[in-house]
Amino acid sequence: MADTVIDHPGVDFARAGRGGTGPAVFRHRLVRVGAAIVLFLGLLALAAPGLTRFHILKEPIQQDQKGLDADGMPLPHSGGYLLGTDNLGRDVLSRVIYGARVSLTIGTAAMLLAVFLGLAVGLMAGFYGGKLDLALMRFTEINLSIPAILLAIAFAGLMDGRQLHPYPAAWHWHFLDLQLKRGMVSLFLIIGFVCWPGMVRVIRAQVLALREREFVQAARALGASDARVIWRHILPNILPTVLVLAAVNTANTILLEAGLSYLGIGVPPPTPTWGGMIADGQPYFVSAPLIVIAPGVAIVLTVLAFNLIGRGLQETLDPHRTR
Amino acid sequence: MTPKRGGVLHLAQPSEIRSLDPAIAFDSFSIPVVHLLFRGLLDYDNATGLVLDQAKDWNISSDGKIYTFHLRSGVRFANGREVEAEDYVFAFERILNPQTGSPGETYFLGILGAREFVDGKAPHVIGLRAPDKTTLVIELKEPQFTFRYVLAMTFACPVPREVVQQYGTEFQSHLVGTGPYRLAEWRRGISCRLQRNTYYQGPDGFVDGVEIMIGCDDTVMTMMLERGEIDQVPLASPAQAARFKRDPGLRSWLTLVDAAETDYFFMNTEMKPFDDAQVRQAVNFAIDRERLLKLAGGFATVAHGPVPPVIPWSNPGLPRYDFNPEKARALLREAGFPSGFKTELWYSGDQPIFARLAEGVQQDLRQVGIQAELRPANFTAFDAKVTTRHQVPCGIWGWFQDYPDPSDFLDVLLNGERITENECNNTAFYNNPEVNRYLDAAAKNLDPGERTRLFRQAENLIMQDAPWAPLIHEQIPVLYHPRVHGTEPHPVWLWRYEHMWLDP
Numbered sequence: 001m002a003d004t005v006i007d008h009p010g011v012d013f014a015r016a017g018r019g020g021t022g023p024a025v026f027r028h029r030l031v032r033v034g035a036a037i038v039l040f041l042g043l044l045a046l047a048a049p050g051l052t053r054f055h056i057l058k059e060p061i062q063q064d065q066k067g068l069d070a071d072g073m074p075l076p077h078s079g080g081y082l083l084g085t086d087n088l089g090r091d092v093l094s095r096v097i098y099g100a101r102v103s104l105t106i107g108t109a110a111m112l113l114a115v116f117l118g119l120a121v122g123l124m125a126g127f128y129g130g131k132l133d134l135a136l137m138r139f140t141e142i143n144l145s146i147p148a149i150l151l152a153i154a155f156a157g158l159m160d161g162r163q164l165h166p167y168p169a170a171w172h173w174h175f176l177d178l179q180l181k182r183g184m185v186s187l188f189l190i191i192g193f194v195c196w197p198g199m200v201r202v203i204r205a206q207v208l209a210l211r212e213r214e215f216v217q218a219a220r221a222l223g224a225s226d227a228r229v230i231w232r233h234i235l236p237n238i239l240p241t242v243l244v245l246a247a248v249n250t251a252n253t254i255l256l257e258a259g260l261s262y263l264g265i266g267v268p269p270p271t272p273t274w275g276g277m278i279a280d281g282q283p284y285f286v287s288a289p290l291i292v293i294a295p296g297v298a299i300v301l302t303v304l305a306f307n308l309i310g311r312g313l314q315e316t317l318d319p320h321r322t323r
Numbered sequence: 324m325t326p327k328r329g330g331v332l333h334l335a336q337p338s339e340i341r342s343l344d345p346a347i348a349f350d351s352f353s354i355p356v357v358h359l360l361f362r363g364l365l366d367y368d369n370a371t372g373l374v375l376d377q378a379k380d381w382n383i384s385s386d387g388k389i390y391t392f393h394l395r396s397g398v399r400f401a402n403g404r405e406v407e408a409e410d411y412v413f414a415f416e417r418i419l420n421p422q423t424g425s426p427g428e429t430y431f432l433g434i435l436g437a438r439e440f441v442d443g444k445a446p447h448v449i450g451l452r453a454p455d456k457t458t459l460v461i462e463l464k465e466p467q468f469t470f471r472y473v474l475a476m477t478f479a480c481p482v483p484r485e486v487v488q489q490y491g492t493e494f495q496s497h498l499v500g501t502g503p504y505r506l507a508e509w510r511r512g513i514s515c516r517l518q519r520n521t522y523y524q525g526p527d528g529f530v531d532g533v534e535i536m537i538g539c540d541d542t543v544m545t546m547m548l549e550r551g552e553i554d555q556v557p558l559a560s561p562a563q564a565a566r567f568k569r570d571p572g573l574r575s576w577l578t579l580v581d582a583a584e585t586d587y588f589f590m591n592t593e594m595k596p597f598d599d600a601q602v603r604q605a606v607n608f609a610i611d612r613e614r615l616l617k618l619a620g621g622f623a624t625v626a627h628g629p630v631p632p633v634i635p636w637s638n639p640g641l642p643r644y645d646f647n648p649e650k651a652r653a654l655l656r657e658a659g660f661p662s663g664f665k666t667e668l669w670y671s672g673d674q675p676i677f678a679r680l681a682e683g684v685q686q687d688l689r690q691v692g693i694q695a696e697l698r699p700a701n702f703t704a705f706d707a708k709v710t711t712r713h714q715v716p717c718g719i720w721g722w723f724q725d726y727p728d729p730s731d732f733l734d735v736l737l738n739g740e741r742i743t744e745n746e747c748n749n750t751a752f753y754n755n756p757e758v759n760r761y762l763d764a765a766a767k768n769l770d771p772g773e774r775t776r777l778f779r780q781a782e783n784l785i786m787q788d789a790p791w792a793p794l795i796h797e798q799i800p801v802l803y804h805p806r807v808h809g810t811e812p813h814p815v816w817l818w819r820y821e822h823m824w825l826d827p
Contacts, residue, residue, distance in 0.1 A: 062686070070621075071569065157701075160704045161698055161708070283562035
């Protein structure tokens with residue numbers, strides 16, 4: 001059979017919006033501001049090791065002999081340290097920039113995982129309906145009823161360095177040995193796993209509506225398989241919604257990562273994390289406020305940027321929405 | 324200045340007082356308050372010497388096994404009943420009774436028949452006897468020099484048996500003791516109020532009452548102190564303490580209490596690569612303790628050995644490991660690690676000081692090629708992990724004295740005969756038979772001079788084998804309002820509310 005013959009009313013990214021050149025989404029002011037911030041932080045994060053190598057930026061984990069004053073107190077903004085030092089005499093500026101690596105990596109990876117899980121569950125529930133829908137949606141609701149941060153704390157509590165041997169003791173399959181410990185990987189898995197339920201309902205609702213549309217019915221009538229219908233007809237049509245959800249969700253995952261790090265259950269030290277920096281700097285807020293303000297501003301900016309992108313995308317891509 | 328009587332001492336605590344029951348309370352902040360409500364046979368003088376408190380004389384038999392006390396007459400509980408020797412027997416058996424769940428149980432196991440009582444094989448401890456109302460006889464299984472210090476701990480204070488039997492576990496809320504104060508009101512999680520115990524006849528207790536506010540964080544407490552609403556901030560954060568230290572007008576508010584404690588880096592001598600003494604010595608040379616001091620906000624002194632000098636203790640012959648990264652690298656090369664190695668460094672993330680020390684030590688080790696991955700854990704998880712055999716290669720911990728004797732560090736933490744599979748205090752799992760022999764001999768010896776010689780020999784050997792890299796001895800920054808007097812720090816009690824008095 002030839003490719004689908006029925007044109008479906010999906011959104012054409014190139015044509016959406018108000019005319020002009022370039023992809024329409026980037027012509028939205030909010031998206032442009034948000035994207036600029038993310039791009040700036042992302043480039044800075046990528047360039048950080050290079051900047052360190054050429055001594056433009058200090059080592060983020062190096063405790064400088066001169067980084068603390070005679071009483072062992074952090075230095076405020078001064079010559080060598082643009083944003084001062086932290087409680088161990090490390091450069092705050094460098095730590096904020098390196099902190100972006102952690103936040104953006106974990107935030108994005110967790111978002112991708114959450115979107116993947118949310119899509120999978122939402123598609124299955126919406127497309128197949130019936131008992132599967134019932135089971136999946138109740139499962140989702142149970143997950144939704146537990147605050148994400150609590151669930152994340154519980155999971156993080158399991159990462160106490162214990163060894164898992166997922167095979168019968170007699171087999172000695174030591175290559176399967178797994179150590180549960182805190183780190184970038186475990187943290188993105190945890191955050192991804194607690195963030196997906198929020199997306200399921202929206203996706204399912206869209207799939208439910210699409211499933212009954214003529215072009216889907218037609219594709220089915222022509223004998224297209226479920227997989228083909230989902231891939232060719234449903235997915236492209238829910239993509240705008242997914243993009244919006246993804247952008248907003250990245251803001252959430254980054255906030256969650258900062259929260260867990262603040263509580264001391266994020267990526268272990270000395271890796272700089274924004275949340276961890278705020279926690280460490282709190283007692284010095286009066287004498288050296290930059291220790292707390294710098295990572296705080298970084299968190300606010302990043303979260304704001306992703307929310308702007310989400311909002312902008314929504315306004316651009318949603319044909320029913322009037323401004 | 325002569326102390327004046329009167330007024331109310333206002334105190335604050337960051338979180339709920341864990342317990343004021345002398346059988347249960349065991350943290351540095353509860354104990355000074357427990358000592359207001361309960362008093363026992365012995366107390367400390369202004370240093371670490373023992374003095375009689377509610378006993379009029381005491382005698383230790385020449386073999387060191389039998390302690391005989393004659394109680395002061397006329398000592399009464401806060402409910403008016405006179406204290407009898409039987410009350411001490413009851414209190415000690417209560418500590419030993421597993422149902423009480425007392426953390427002090429182990430200190431009393433040296434009493435003859437204590438083990439049988441704990442195991443439920445005997446209805447009473449045969450080593451505890453009250454031949455008449457004012458005579459208490461304690462017989463030990465074998466001579467134990469440090470038992471006298473156990474009798475000065477708050478665990479050893481008498482409790483009125485009729486009150487305990489009436490309230491059971493609710494004794495907590497109906498505390499009756501022989502101290503200068505009695506519990507007037509305890510609103511859980513909010514406040515606690517103490518009043519004079521009118522039956523108390525001793526010299527202590529200048530203020531008429533004590534009020535403790537519960538649940539103020541460090542910043543709030545400091546603000547309240549400056550406004551004159553409270554009289555003491557018991558454990559100021561280094562940030563707050565530094566502010567007081569720098570301000571000429573506030574400097575006199577700050578008191579540094581030398582804590583009889585040691586923060587140390589332990590290396591598991593049963594796990595590679597720390598089973599090699601050269602590696603452990605290299606670690607000792609690699610650590611810049613002066614720098615760690617700065618990370619602790621300057622509120623500490625450098626530790627060269629396991630025993631803190633406050634105890635009082637000195638050991639001029641102790642092998643010293645002064646900061647020398649070159650020597651550390653050379654030792655590592657000799658031990659077969661020319662390019663260092665990887666390991667995991669465990670610590671309790673709940674305590675900010677340990678987090679700082681861990682990151683400080685990590686950096687020093689990195690300079691000599693040892694890559695230590697930091698493994699912070701919450702205290703419960705950390706405690707379970709490091710006290711289990713073959714689990715943790717190295718980590719950071721601190722030990723606070725129970726009584727001012729070197730054995731409380733050397734014997735409790737480094738005697739190889741005390742190694743157990745779980746809940747082992749010897750987290751380095753260090754076992755040197757020669758050290759064990761010295762420590763066992765010192766435990767039974769009653770001659771202070773001879774004991775010092777034995778402990779020095781043990782400590783020298785320990786530092787040669789280097790199962791630990793001792794790091795620092797902490798100082799506790801305490802803030803007092805200038806109207807409070809009698810705030811001299813004490814090596815065991817840290818501070819004594821019973822000696823504090825206020826400007827009228």
